[in-house]
Amino acid sequence: MSANPKQALFAEFARIGQALANPARLEILDFLAQSERAVQDLARLCGLSVANTSQHLQTLRAAGLVQTRKQGLHVFYSLAGPAVCQLFRSLRHCGETHLAEVDRIVRAHRSGTPAEAVSLPELRRRLRTGTALLLDVRPREEFAAGHIPGARNIPLAELRSQLRHLPAGVDIIAYCRGPYCFLSDEAVALLSKSGRRALRAGEGFPEWKARGWKVATVVLVLERLWPRRSQPILRQGFFTDLTYLVFNSEYLGVLLGALTLRLPLPTIPPANLMAGLSLPVQFLVLLLVFDFAQWAIHNLLHRVPILWRIHKVHHSIIDMDWIGNWRFHGVEILVYRVLLYPLAALCGFGVEAMFAYGVFNTAIGHFAHSNLNVRLGPLQYLINGPQMHLWHHTHPDAGPVNQNFAISLSLWDWLFRTAYVPAGQAPTLLGFDGIERYPTNILTQTIEPFRPDAP
Ligand SMILES: [Zn+2]
């Protein structure tokens, strides 16, 4: 070891400088800032041979800038941490500030598109007020690995064929991998040519992530430990769903139930079928009969236009997590609760059996809506889970609709051939046509189905 600790330290820092001193390696870092990648992927993206790319990765790894993860026979590379992303951005910023050539190259490339770019704070404001549609033009796998909440993914290669699916009358803001990825410039040029008002976001997904807008005030431990995909806890619509939780969940039901038990209700003897049966049997019958009834009602909610307008509230979730389980229109709650619960009471089901069923139903509902990366294996033929229910929420642009109507038991979907679970895939976009114009708070969402011109 060197006698002078300062020199020894600077020698270590210089290793990082040496690893960065290569344009190909900088480009690799830029791609890794989007998502982890296999060597073959990176080679294709950078236009290098696999052997060459592999060598660059070893250099970056030796300098502690990238790390690897093994999955089966594949090795995936990612940035070693947020500090690497920051280092790369500082380097870029320094070049922009002090190298005249950087400015010249960018100008030459951007000559065809509007110079103005939407800043991140402005982008955030426009998303909140719903005055713009945010378009992510990166490839699907990068979008799936993380994106700005509320964005819609149409990879640049598909943009021309998808133009007619984009809503008219709103500004379209395109973003891609960062300020020097020219995908969004090409998207803006294409959109402008087709008569849309399109703008480019000044920065891309890594910059958004770096701004630290993932405000984690409530730690939802499981979703953090095994997330299906990374998304902020306070994702779009979180507070709306918190309000739904209060009004729609069983908390209100427990209160109403307690009040009802104090009322002298008549029992109708001929209908009092279940009274003599044990708790487990009552629970099983409730589960089978009522879950099937709810599955059938859910089918109707999707297939009858006026009912679909009401059920749309539930499908207006853009980023899925457990609390989305409670986003329902009040009328839908009436249908399920007022129709089914008194009927259950009349049939003579005990309070305990109904309570147990309620708890089971709620638990499966939270599980199916959670952002958990759980595969149920053979159990998926019996019980609803996140993998299946996510496909129920898919946007028509991202997969087939009217599938997976399961509430608690997925059995019915397999029996009636409405099950759809493509192996190892998840939809890249949730919602329905026109979701970008859909109201975002509980009050406006409650009124929406009854507007005379509601779609
Ligand atoms: Zn549905």
Ligand SMILES: [Zn+2]
């Ligand atoms: Zn759902």
